[in-house]
Amino acid sequence: MSxxxxxxxxxxxxxxxxxxxxxxxxxAAIKRQEKKRRPSHPLGPPLRFNHLYKTKEAELRKFYDxxxxxxxxxxxRLADKVxxxxxxxxxxxxxxxxxxxxxxxRDELNSSRVAEWSLMPQLNAKYFEDHVPKSxxxxxxxxxxxxxxRSAKRPLAPWFAAQEVWVxxxxxxxxxxxxxxxxxxAFADKSGTPGKLDSLQIDKYHEEVFVRLDLHPxxxxxTIGTDPNTWYNKLYADWIWxxxxxxxxxx
Numbered sequence: 501m502s503x504x505x506x507x508x509x510x511x512x513x514x515x516x517x518x519x520x521x522x523x524x525x526x527x528a529a530i531k532r533q534e535k536k537r538r539p540s541h542p543l544g545p546p547l548r549f550n551h552l553y554k555t556k557e558a559e560l561r562k563f564y565d566x567x568x569x570x571x572x573x574x575x576x577r578l579a580d581k582v583x584x585x586x587x588x589x590x591x592x593x594x595x596x597x598x599x600x601x602x603x604x605x606r607d608e609l610n611s612s613r614v615a616e617w618s619l620m621p622q623l624n625a626k627y628f629e630d631h632v633p634k635s636x637x638x639x640x641x642x643x644x645x646x647x648x649x650r651s652a653k654r655p656l657a658p659w660f661a662a663q664e665v666w667v668x669x670x671x672x673x674x675x676x677x678x679x680x681x682x683x684x685x686a687f688a689d690k691s692g693t694p695g696k697l698d699s700l701q702i703d704k705y706h707e708e709v710f711v712r713l714d715l716h717p718x719x720x721x722x723t724i725g726t727d728p729n730t731w732y733n734k735l736y737a738d739w740i741w742x743x744x745x746x747x748x749x750x751x
Contacts, residue, residue, distance in 0.1 A: 542568075543687040552695030553592055553686065560588065564683050572673045579604060582675045585683075594686070595696060595744035604675060619674065622719055623667045631666075633659050674713060681705045692746040699737035699745050700729070 543561055547554050567581050583604045590597035633655045641654045655663075685705045686695045707717035737745070 542684055547687065548690075548694060550694060551687075552594065552693060553589075554695075556588060556592060560683065560687075563588065564680065567676060568680060570676070572669060572676065575669060575672050578672045578676060582672070582679055585679050589682075592695075593744075595742065595746070596682075596702060599741060600679070600682075619671065619715075619719055620667065622715055623670050624663065626670075626715065627663045627666050631659075631663070670713075674709070674715075677709045677713065678706065681709050696746040698748045699734070699742040700748050702742065702745070703737075 541561065543564055547557050551557075553560055563585055567585060570578055570581060572578065583601060586597050586601040586604065590601060633653065637659045638653045638655045682697075682702075682705065685701060686697055689695055689697060689701065692698065703720060706720035710717050710719045734748075
């Protein structure tokens with residue numbers, strides 16, 4: 501039933517009871533009902549007072565909506581927006597905010613670039629898989645020691661240029677999805693220090709994002725292999741990339 505017919509029905513009932521002219525009360529009732537029918541926000545209900553993000557909850561919810569609405573093709577604004585989000589989380593002492601912030605700047609050479617080194621080859625390979633060079637898009641390369649006396653196909657410059665555009669766009673899309681999912685996971689977290697994720701939670705949501713984007717789950721370099729619960733992966737997280745994370749409560 502539409503909103504207008506609901507309102508008409510309410511007004512008719514009021515007229516029948518001799519309380520005509522109470523349209524404002526009907527309007528308020530309809531609005532309350534509509535509010536109940538609205539889907540819940542992706543970040544869930546209001547945070548508890550002891551949540552890590554509580555002091556910036558309203559700002560983060562607004563940021564989440566703004567980032568979600570941004571086009572993946574607007575790479576420059578998207579990159580700036582992602583940095584803005586991680587800076588806010590760094591102010592809140594989010595344990596991986598600084599590491600993530602480092603990864604948003606592809607021109608900055610530091611140890612955290614290992615994650616990019618894992619992601620970029622996968623994106624390059626994914627583009628080749630989906631856009632195999634067609635006739636006229638490649639050239640034959642003369643035999644060399646590496647090709648063992650066999651000629652090889654090499655894509656031409658326009659193909660490589662298109663690949664670079666696609667890979668850069670996909671790279672920003674991955675960063676966007678990671679940040680949005682991090683916020684969703686942290687807002688829903690109630691264990692340990694609420695909002696302060698443990699390494700297993702971070703591993704899990706990264707893998708889910710990569711799978712949704714048709715990338716291999718092992719793209720996440722916080723885990724060696726497929727099992728995050730091995731002793732060496734726990735050690736790797738505790739000593740290297742997740743030193744300030746919450747203590748694991750789930751295995």
